[in-house]
Amino acid sequence: MLGVASIGGMIWSIGAWRARERAAEIDPARRISLNTASVAELQLLPEIGPVLAERIARDRAENGPFERVEDLARVEGIGERTVARIVPFASVDR
Numbered sequence: 300m301l302g303v304a305s306i307g308g309m310i311w312s313i314g315a316w317r318a319r320e321r322a323a324e325i326d327p328a329r330r331i332s333l334n335t336a337s338v339a340e341l342q343l344l345p346e347i348g349p350v351l352a353e354r355i356a357r358d359r360a361e362n363g364p365f366e367r368v369e370d371l372a373r374v375e376g377i378g379e380r381t382v383a384r385i386v387p388f389a390s391v392d393r
Contacts, residue, residue: 330390333371334364345384351376365391 331340333355341352351374358374359365368389371377 330388330392332390332392333368334359334391344388346381347385367391 331344333341338349338352338356341347341355342349347355354374354376355371362373365371368386368391369382370391371382371385371389372379
């Protein structure tokens with residue numbers, strides 16, 4: 300019988316694998332602009348699913364463009380760790 304810790308570890312592994320899989324879809328030469336990307340494009344970023352992509356788009360509409368990728372931390376549900384994973388794949392082109 301699997302313990303709770305084992306199940307939690309398996310779930311974490313699957314989530315990490317999916318994040319790496321999505322990140323691999325992004326052409327390193329083409330970063331995703333946080334200021335112009337659609338909700339679907341934002342979901343290509345590591346750790347960003349439909350809910351966070353919607354929050355990013357809503358924040359951008361309500362508070363104006365992002366000045367730096369690190370400004371993503373102002374979006375509810377996005378912390379420093381998530382921002383660090385996104386930095387290589389995102390830009391703030393206008």
